[in-house]
Amino acid sequence: GENVEQHPSTLSVQEGDSAVIKCTYSDSASNYFPWYKQELGKRPQLIIDIRSNVGEKKDQRIAVTLNKTAKHFSLHITETQPEDSAVYFCAASTTGYKLSFGAGTTVTVRA
Amino acid sequence: GAVVSQHPSRVICKSGTSVKIECRSLDFQATTMFWYRQFPKKSLMLMATSNEGSKATYEQGVEKDKFLINHASLTLSTLTVTSAHPEDSSFYICSATRTGTGEGIQYFGAGTRLSVL
Numbered sequence: 001g002e003n004v005e006q007h008p009s010t011l012s013v014q015e016g017d018s019a020v021i022k023c024t025y026s027d028s029a030s031n032y033f034p035w036y037k038q039e040l041g042k043r044p045q046l047i048i049d050i051r052s053n054v055g056e057k058k059d060q061r062i063a064v065t066l067n068k069t070a071k072h073f074s075l076h077i078t079e080t081q082p083e084d085s086a087v088y089f090c091a092a093s094t095t096g097y098k099l100s101f102g103a104g105t106t107v108t109v110r111a
Numbered sequence: 112g113a114v115v116s117q118h119p120s121r122v123i124c125k126s127g128t129s130v131k132i133e134c135r136s137l138d139f140q141a142t143t144m145f146w147y148r149q150f151p152k153k154s155l156m157l158m159a160t161s162n163e164g165s166k167a168t169y170e171q172g173v174e175k176d177k178f179l180i181n182h183a184s185l186t187l188s189t190l191t192v193t194s195a196h197p198e199d200s201s202f203y204i205c206s207a208t209r210t211g212t213g214e215g216i217q218y219f220g221a222g223t224r225l226s227v228l
Binding site: 032034036041042043044045046049089093094097098099100101102103104106 | 115145152153154155157160204215216217218219220221222224
């Protein structure tokens with residue numbers, strides 16, 4: 001089955017700086033890669049996703065890049081704000097089927 | 112759109128009793144729903160895939176007789192933890208995908224925190 005590895009497990013950044021989280025996946029058939037943000041005790045919220053037919057996608061301060069050859073994808077958050085503090089999960093799947101999640105990255109934005 | 116409601120949000124029960132958790136898609140039809148378990152500061156662990164009108168598909172190591180899943184309609188899936196024990200205490204989260212779109216996006220419920228005494 002699919003194996004998704006996520007790094008780093010924790011990330012502390014100064015407000016205004018950028019944050020980068022990296023994930024690798026094992027199944028070359030995976031074609032859908034979402035990123036979820038989860039605040040303590042809350043539901044995971046989809047913040048951005050990318051499909052295998054594109055290499056990069058951006059939504060305001062958030063961007064995701066995908067390298068299918070190397071089987072890795074990354075989340076980039078620019079101009080971080082205190083409200084960006086949360087746990088971020090990457091995931092991979094074949095569209096319409098189950099997601100395999102990474103272990104999560106706890107992001108702390110220091111004011 | 113794409114709202115998933117999960118109830119109850121929190122439940123405390125005695126050891127040996129059964130607990131039912133409901134997952135509803137409020138504004139869309141969901142042929143497929145997923146049930147996850149999440150331990151503190153850990154990732155989401157898929158327990159089973161729930162398919163409307165058919166038997167659920169359980170992940171390896173998940174006891175199907177302990178975690179009963181019923182998906183009787185296109186908007187409702189239920190997870191029943193039977194004969195609950197303290198080790199079943201956890202955060203259970205469901206998700207649903209919109210039928211017919213092929214988009215594969217999973218929309219999550221708010222989760223149920225189960226505490227077994």
